[in-house]
Structures are given as structure tokens and as C-alpha cells.
Amino acid sequence: MSGLGAWLHERVPISSATLSHLTNEPVPNHMRRWWFALGGTPAYLFIVQIFTGILLAFYYQPSPATAYESVSYITNEAAYGWYLRSVHKWAATLMVAAVVLHQIRVFFTGAYRKPREINWLIGMCLLGCTLVMGFTGYSLVYEQLSYWGATVGANIAESVPWIGGVVKSLILGGDAYNERTLSRFYVLHAAVLPTLMILLIGIHIAIIRIQGVTELRFRGDESASPPHFRFYPDHFFTELTIGLVLMILLSALATLFPAILGAKADPLTTPEVIKPEWFFYVTFRWLKLFSVTTAVLSMGFIVFVMFAWPFIDAWIRRRTRFSEASVWVGICAVMAIVGLTVWEAVVAH
Helix, strand or coil: CCHHHHHHHHHCCCCHHHHHHHHCCEEEHHHHCHHHCCCHHHHHHHHHHHHHHHHHHCCCCCCCCCHHHHHHHHHHCCCCHHHHHHHHHHHHHHHHHHHHHHHHHHHHCCCCCCCCHHHHHHHHHHHHHHHHHHHHHHHCCCEHHHHHHHHHHHHHHHCCCCCHHHHHHHHHCCCCCCCCHHHHHHHHHHHHHHHHHHHHHHHHHHHHHHHCCCCCCCCCCCCCCCCEEEHHHHHHHHHHHHHHHHHHHHHHHHHHCCCCCCCECCCCCCCCCCCCCHHHHHHHHHHHHCCHHHHHHHHHHHHHHHHHHHHHHHHHHHHCCCCCHHHHHHHHHHHHHHHHHHHHHHCCC
16 A cells, blocks of 8 residues: 555545445346436436536626626626536426436335335425526526516415415515515525535435335346346446436537527516426416416415325325325326426417
């Protein structure tokens, strides 16, 4: 051992054999299929978000007087600013899609059932944080659509019984969009939500390490030998390959479909069309189908059911003969989400 290696080993007494033992946990064979390894994809995209977000933060100024101009400088003048902004935007889009797909996979494979209910709750919290991250990031550009989207979002929050007014005031920093609103969105987007998500991801991974990955069996896998494979290097290199493919995809999307800059926000002019990001299409369409109060209360109930589903499913399985009712509930839910999203995307405004 070299002098530097001996010095380091004396202060950090961890050998390569110890690291190999800690990381070489057995991984179930079904994880060889990439669609069952979606958990690492949003984590990778989150790292990309943090890295590009830090670089963008060097130029962004969270104030109504300077926000739009700073984004314009990033997009049109800063070296590779257009690329970094575009990668940041597309990573956010793919991250939302990856988290949603991961939750769907967990739901349909029953990986939320006892004893993994807590990790389902943490996953739902991560999904909520991801959506709020998308909303606050979209609002920071201070375009017409982002300004009025934030205004509409705050007005929707105000319709929540009892606490709506307080929530709106917390979001906007007052009764209406003002000079303090952007700084609040920026603190949420760049500090509060990333910190919360890092904490939740750490707990999520720790619970997975303690409980292990849910093992699934498929026809034709009975003769598979051995039933597990090593985390390192086998699964590690699978995740690394997915990460490299994602980086190529992000670069291609950023180059072919770069982030654009719309008209600057004008509080005195309401645009004819106010349309949120695609991951809020289902919510926007739902709001158009009912009165605001009915839509908000029903969405709140749906979110509550999503969080509580492991316990509802356990009750159904224990008290009835519909042991796989969750599959039919999931199919109906996915069809409703896709249908409302497509409806909002193609409808004339």
C-alpha cells in the first residue's frame, strides 16, 4: 500500500472487500428488465436538475423587474445558456414522467403492500414534490403564461374550504401577485423542495435496503438460476447505461427542441389561452368539468385515496373476495388520466 493509501486507510478504515460486501446485495432477477428499474431514472434526472439549476442560478434574478430579462440573457447571450436551460426543462419533464411511471409500476405489481406501506407514502410525497417543483419552475420564467398560470393556481388554492385564503397568501405573499411572489417561488424551487426531496429519497432508499426489493415471479422464470444477481457490477452498470442513454436523449431534445421564451408577463393583459404544463392537463380539464369547489374537493379526495390505497387495498383483500380489485381500479385510473390529458391537449381553446 502506498504512503497516501496507508494514510487514508488509517483515518478511514474501509477496505475494498468491505465496500464490495456492502454494495453487493442480491437483486431479484426481474430487475434485469429495464422497466422494473425505473426507480433510478428520476434520481438521475434529479441530479441533472440540481447541477443545471445551480449553473442557471448564477444568472437568474428572482424579481418581477429582472426575472424575464435574466432568463432572456441566459437563453440568448450566456455561453451555452440555451443548452443548460433546455436540458433543465427537459429533465424536469422526463422526471415527472419517470416518477409517474414508477408509481404506476409499483401500483400494478402490488409493491406497496405490507410491509411496504410507508415507502408508498414516501413515493407519493416525492410525486407531489416533483409536481410542485415543475409548477414553481415554470412560474419563475415570468412569461405571460407562467404569470397567469401562477395566478390561476393561487385562485384555485383559495377555493379550498377553511384554509384556502391562508394557502393563497402563503403562495403569493399577499392577496395578489406582487413583488414578493417570485422570490417565494424561487426559495421553494431552489431550496425547500430539493432539500425535502433529498431527505425523502434518502429515507426511501434506506427502507428499500432494509426491506429489500419486492420479488416478482413470471412464467418461464422458474428455471432461472440463480434467482438473484449482484448489485455491483451487474445492476450498477445497467443503471449507468440508462443514465448515459438519458443524457444522450436530454442533449438531443435540448438541441432539437430548445426552451423558448414567450412574451413578458403583463398583469394588465389576460392572454386568450392559459394552458399549464402537460402534467397538469388532467387537473385543468377536471376543473373545467365541474364547479371550482366541487373539482377541488373531489381532487382532494382522490389524492387522499391515493395516499391511503395500501390500507384500503388491505381492507378489500381481507373483507371481500376481490383480491385483485386494485388492478381494475388502476386500469380505470390510468385510462381516466390519459383520456383527460389527451382531451385537454387537443381541445380547441
